[in-house]
Amino acid sequence: MQKSKKIYLLVLLIVISSILFVAGTSLSTASVTKNFSDVNEKDWFFSDVQYVRGKALMNGISETTFAPNDCTTRGMIVTILWRLDGDPQIVNKIPFSDVISEKYYYNAVGWASANRIVSGYNDTAFGPEDYITREQLAAILYRYASYKELNISSNKDINNFKDFEEISEYAVEAMKWANANGIITGITSETISPKGNATRCQVAAILKRMCENILNAKDDSPLEENQNTEKEDYTITNKPSADLSEDTSSSDNVPPSGAGDNSTTDDSNNIHEEIIVEQPAIKVNTAYGKPGEVIEVTLYLQKNPGILGMILSLEYDETAMRLLSVENGEAVSDVLTLTPSKTLDSGVRFVWDGLEVNSTDIKNGTLLTLKFEISDSVTIGKRYSLKFNYTPGDIVDTDLNEVNPRIYQGYIEIEEF
Numbered sequence: 001m002q003k004s005k006k007i008y009l010l011v012l013l014i015v016i017s018s019i020l021f022v023a024g025t026s027l028s029t030a031s032v033t034k035n036f037s038d039v040n041e042k043d044w045f046f047s048d049v050q051y052v053r054g055k056a057l058m059n060g061i062s063e064t065t066f067a068p069n070d071c072t073t074r075g076m077i078v079t080i081l082w083r084l085d086g087d088p089q090i091v092n093k094i095p096f097s098d099v100i101s102e103k104y105y106y107n108a109v110g111w112a113s114a115n116r117i118v119s120g121y122n123d124t125a126f127g128p129e130d131y132i133t134r135e136q137l138a139a140i141l142y143r144y145a146s147y148k149e150l151n152i153s154s155n156k157d158i159n160n161f162k163d164f165e166e167i168s169e170y171a172v173e174a175m176k177w178a179n180a181n182g183i184i185t186g187i188t189s190e191t192i193s194p195k196g197n198a199t200r201c202q203v204a205a206i207l208k209r210m211c212e213n214i215l216n217a218k219d220d221s222p223l224e225e226n227q228n229t230e231k232e233d234y235t236i237t238n239k240p241s242a243d244l245s246e247d248t249s250s251s252d253n254v255p256p257s258g259a260g261d262n263s264t265t266d267d268s269n270n271i272h273e274e275i276i277v278e279q280p281a282i283k284v285n286t287a288y289g290k291p292g293e294v295i296e297v298t299l300y301l302q303k304n305p306g307i308l309g310m311i312l313s314l315e316y317d318e319t320a321m322r323l324l325s326v327e328n329g330e331a332v333s334d335v336l337t338l339t340p341s342k343t344l345d346s347g348v349r350f351v352w353d354g355l356e357v358n359s360t361d362i363k364n365g366t367l368l369t370l371k372f373e374i375s376d377s378v379t380i381g382k383r384y385s386l387k388f389n390y391t392p393g394d395i396v397d398t399d400l401n402e403v404n405p406r407i408y409q410g411y412i413e414i415e416e417f
Contacts, residue, residue: 283408330365
C-alpha cells in the first residue's frame, strides 16, 4: 500500500511538472504580445507585433487589444521614431498650429520637424491626426535613415507594380529605397498601394524590417529589450477607412507600408535644435544650402562648466565643400583665445587656450562659426556629415579637471536650385 502511494505521488508530480512546463512555454510566448486577444500565432504579423512590443516601439491600445487592422496616424509614426531615437527633449517652437502641447506627439513632431524628417502639408499644418499613407510612411522612414547618416543610395526600379505611377513625385525615391531594402514590398505581387493607409500590423512589420535591415545593419548590437507593460499613450479614433486586408500573394506574405510627407521642403537655412541637457554638450547645427552657395555652420555650447582649454578636430568631405573661415563664438571669445589653423582642410584642429575663467565669464552660446562654400558637383538631396571630435584630456575646466562634453553632430544638406 505504501509503495502504491509513492508511485501515485511520483506520477502526479510528473503530470504537474508537465503542465507547468507547457504553461510556462505558452506564457513566455504570449508575454511579449501581452495576451492580445486580437493577435494570435496564426496571424502573419504575430512575430512583428512581438518584436515592436519587445522593443517598446508599439504597445496595445488597451491591456488586451492591439487593433492590428486599425489605421495609423501621422502623429503616431513620428512618436514611434522619436522613441527609437531616445525621446530627445527639445525647446524649439513648433511651426504647426495643429500640433498642441497637450498632445502626446508634441515633442516628437518638434524633433522631427527640426531635423527635417517631416515638413508638414504646408508651413502651418502637419495633420497629426490624419491617417498616414504608405508613400508618406516611406518618405518619413527615408528621411529618418538620412538623419541617422545611413546609406540611402540603394534603390531599384519598381515599375513592375501596376500602380507605380500613382506614387507622388516626392515619394518616388523613398519608395524605391524602401523596396530595395526589403522594408516595403507589395500589397500583392502587382500593387504597392502608395495612397493606401498603413495599418498597425503593417507598421509593425515595416518597423521590424527597418530595424533589422537598416538600423542594425549599421550597429550589430541589438536594440535593448523592453518588456514594459505600460498602455499605449495614444488612442485610435475609429474613422472609416478602406479595406486594407492582407493579400498573402505578396512575395513575403507581409504587406508593405509607406510613410512620408507630401509637403514641400522648408526654406529655412539654419535650424538649431536646442537640446535640453544635464551635462556639458556641444551641438552642431544642421545647415541647408545649394550648389555654389556659401553657408554658415554654428557650434553651440551648453552647460558650460567653465572651460579653460579645449581642442576640437573637424572632418568633412572636401569634394563637397570648402572651409573658408572660422570665427570664435560669444560663449568663449571673452576668455579663450582661438589659435588660427594653418590649414582648413579636413582634419583641421581648433585650439582654445585661456589663463583664467571667472564665474562671471562662464556662459553658454555660440562656440564657433564656420563658413563653407558648397561645391557645384554635390549631389542634390544628400546630407554631408560634419564630424567634430576630441580625445580625453583635450578639454579642461578652470581647475584643470577633464571635461567630456557630448557632441551632437550635424550635417549640411544640399537643396535644389
